[in-house]
Amino acid sequence: MRHMIRNVFHSPKFVWGFGIFVFILIFCIVYPLFNPGNPLEMLQVGGFAAPGTYVNVYDTVAADINKEETLKIKFRLPGADEKRLESVLSADDRNTMLKFLAKVGVDTSEVDVEDLDQLLELWEKYFDPTSQPKGITRADWNKYKRINNAINRISSTDRRSVSEKDQDGQMAAVGDFSSIDYVSVDEVANHITLPLGTDNFGRDMLKELVSATLTSVEMGFIAGTVATIIGLLFGLLAGYVGGVLDDIITFITNLFTVIPGFVLLILISFSIGQEQRGVTTVALVIGLTGWTWTARSVRSQVISLRNRDHVNLSKLSGHSLFRIILSDILPYIMSYVVMAFILQVSSGILSEAQLSLLGLGPKSTETPTLGLMMNWSMLYKAHTSGYWWAYFPIILTIAGVSFSLNLMNTGLDQVFNPALRD
Amino acid sequence: MTYEELQNAPLCLSGRQLTKVFVNGKVSKTAVDHVDFDFHQGEVISIVGESGSGKTTLSKMLLGLLNVTSGTIYFKGEERKIRTMAQRRAYWNGIQAIFQDPFSSYNIFHKIDAVLDDCINMRYGRHIDKQKREDLKTEACSFVNLKYAELTNKYPFELSGGQMQRLMIARIFLLKPQILLADEPTSMIDACSRATILDMLLKLRDETGMTVIFITHDIGLAYYISDTVYIMEHGKFVESGSADEVILHPKAAYTKRLISDVPKIHEEWNLDDVFTGEE
Numbered sequence A: 001m002r003h004m005i006r007n008v009f010h011s012p013k014f015v016w017g018f019g020i021f022v023f024i025l026i027f028c029i030v031y032p033l034f035n036p037g038n039p040l041e042m043l044q045v046g047g048f049a050a051p052g053t054y055v056n057v058y059d060t061v062a063a064d065i066n067k068e069e070t071l072k073i074k075f076r077l078p079g080a081d082e083k084r085l086e087s088v089l090s091a092d093d094r095n096t097m098l099k100f101l102a103k104v105g106v107d108t109s110e111v112d113v114e115d116l117d118q119l120l121e122l123w124e125k126y127f128d129p130t131s132q133p134k135g136i137t138r139a140d141w142n143k144y145k146r147i148n149n150a151i152n153r154i155s156s157t158d159r160r161s162v163s164e165k166d167q168d169g170q171m172a173a174v175g176d177f178s179s180i181d182y183v184s185v186d187e188v189a190n191h192i193t194l195p196l197g198t199d200n201f202g203r204d205m206l207k208e209l210v211s212a213t214l215t216s217v218e219m220g221f222i223a224g225t226v227a228t229i230i231g232l233l234f235g236l237l238a239g240y241v242g243g244v245l246d247d248i249i250t251f252i253t254n255l256f257t258v259i260p261g262f263v264l265l266i267l268i269s270f271s272i273g274q275e276q277r278g279v280t281t282v283a284l285v286i287g288l289t290g291w292t293w294t295a296r297s298v299r300s301q302v303i304s305l306r307n308r309d310h311v312n313l314s315k316l317s318g319h320s321l322f323r324i325i326l327s328d329i330l331p332y333i334m335s336y337v338v339m340a341f342i343l344q345v346s347s348g349i350l351s352e353a354q355l356s357l358l359g360l361g362p363k364s365t366e367t368p369t370l371g372l373m374m375n376w377s378m379l380y381k382a383h384t385s386g387y388w389w390a391y392f393p394i395i396l397t398i399a400g401v402s403f404s405l406n407l408m409n410t411g412l413d414q415v416f417n418p419a420l421r422d
Numbered sequence B: 001m002t003y004e005e006l007q008n009a010p011l012c013l014s015g016r017q018l019t020k021v022f023v024n025g026k027v028s029k030t031a032v033d034h035v036d037f038d039f040h041q042g043e044v045i046s047i048v049g050e051s052g053s054g055k056t057t058l059s060k061m062l063l064g065l066l067n068v069t070s071g072t073i074y075f076k077g078e079e080r081k082i083r084t085m086a087q088r089r090a091y092w093n094g095i096q097a098i099f100q101d102p103f104s105s106y107n108i109f110h111k112i113d114a115v116l117d118d119c120i121n122m123r124y125g126r127h128i129d130k131q132k133r134e135d136l137k138t139e140a141c142s143f144v145n146l147k148y149a150e151l152t153n154k155y156p157f158e159l160s161g162g163q164m165q166r167l168m169i170a171r172i173f174l175l176k177p178q179i180l181l182a183d184e185p186t187s188m189i190d191a192c193s194r195a196t197i198l199d200m201l202l203k204l205r206d207e208t209g210m211t212v213i214f215i216t217h218d219i220g221l222a223y224y225i226s227d228t229v230y231i232m233e234h235g236k237f238v239e240s241g242s243a244d245e246v247i248l249h250p251k252a253a254y255t256k257r258l259i260s261d262v263p264k265i266h267e268e269w270n271l272d273d274v275f276t277g278e279e
């Protein structure tokens, strides 16, 4: 037995699969310790904030000007102005600039909008805010002037002032700052880091994903355990006892096989009703519809074992049916059962995802699952609107979990079936 | 004991019109076809036939491991009853077996001790004291020239095929059944161990006086060890009688062919008298 376990951990495929799976699990368990709170809390007003760190604007200004002089940290970072320009001039703005240059007769085929230096050089040379060239509408001219102002504002070294209303209701300057003043993020009272942004409801995607992964894996384990226990029990009885019992069990198994499991799953889930569909209920339903192939393959394994001489010898030694199944049959198929269990867990997770995608998963108000998250991102069109962070990480997680489980399974297969070894 | 005396000994195991038909969908195969036999106490019987002639099927039926399609088996003169677990246990106290392939006769997950312990539990009960249990195991192993101290706590795969089969004989030594059914016990063993195993089987028989049903495809071997020979062809007994009668004066064409197929019958079993013989 120990020998076998050592062999299993010598299989690179198994070790990789196991490693990935354990890594995902540990991450999902540890992450909430550092970032506690309800994963379904709506943090954002609105939704679909892109991944990043968000610093409260109000607090940043307050931190910069209201605190002691020592807090006014100054940096002269190379390329700071360029970065500022780049962030101010959107792609639209640059194309507008290009249009203007074309109108005043510059050959723009050589100009690259990505090359800001070249663009600005040409702009400075041809744009004169005091003389509006002919053939340019007033609306366009105003647009050009606005862009020009923005450029000049960035380039200037003027200080900015912050005003507040005083007792008389007059705006009065309370402080000022320049373009080289910095304030540490930690000094800003409110800021939030969203590594995966927010979903349509404005909930922290990563926090939600971590919680959903744990729930989905848990559901997979419940479904896998139920399916494996039922399948094993039926397979052992049908295969070993045979006769009428075999006929009955085979009939039930065939019945479940003829009706596609997924259709059955949909029908049962639908008839349970949204309110009654808890995480455990759905997992049990998935397990109850998924046991057939375990039963069938266990049955055929047992049939090939039951005529082996060690079983005959055990019978001749007066052992009971129960004991023979437990000690002469089960150990021989145990490795196979472990593999079937892993596949059942994996298919349980995928079934949950499919079911939830159709809106027939667990009720959506309590805990997120991977399937529910996919469902939400579909409903709110994250995939068609380019909010990649709201669906891609979910797909990646589902793929990662089932890939790691299948890898473990392949590794085990190679250890247990020497014929497959390379 | 002379052959006649043996034939007058009490009946141990008999069969009347014993038949086994395997049905597989629409195909049915008659593996054992209406056979009759009488095995007496203390007799060594060989059932000889080519591979596929139904010997193993017959032996599984005799052991109660395979349902009988039709016909009756009598155990010690009475119709055999193996419906309940208790009846089966009682029957298996009287009949035991050694199988062809020692490598598949062991549960690879159990230590060797478990096999011997099962026998002791079966014959002496679970509550036998520890020292007695160890003594019994040591005695059984030394009967087959194995050292119990070296085997204890080992797994079957650590033994050679010959050692495994000897341990199977040790098992019979512990159980001391009235009937031993040995289904080609030496066919998977290397030639060196083969003679040892046979000697041990015969020694065990001499010591316990049990009936031995020896199944083999080797007619020379059958002549060497048995009192009575049954020749089996396509599930039927084509000829039976004392070993001398059947092998020295074969009547059935099949028996003659079996004998002629063993060219080395002389040298291997030193059967000079077979053909120069008592005639």
Ligand SMILES: Nc1ncnc2c1ncn2[C@@H]1O[C@H](COP(=O)(O)OP(=O)(O)O)[C@@H](O)[C@H]1O
Binding pocket: B022, B023, B024, B029, B030, B031, B049, B050, B051, B052, B053, B054, B055, B056, B057, B058
């Ligand atoms: N479980 C089974 N199902 C169908 N046919 C079987 C089965 N067991 C044995 N047979 C057939 O019965 C015949 C006799 O087999 P067997 O008793 O094993 O022969 P032997 O032991 O003399 O070589 C063979 O033709 C074999 O194919």
Ligand SMILES: [Mg+2]
Binding pocket: B055, B056
């Ligand atoms: Mg055979």
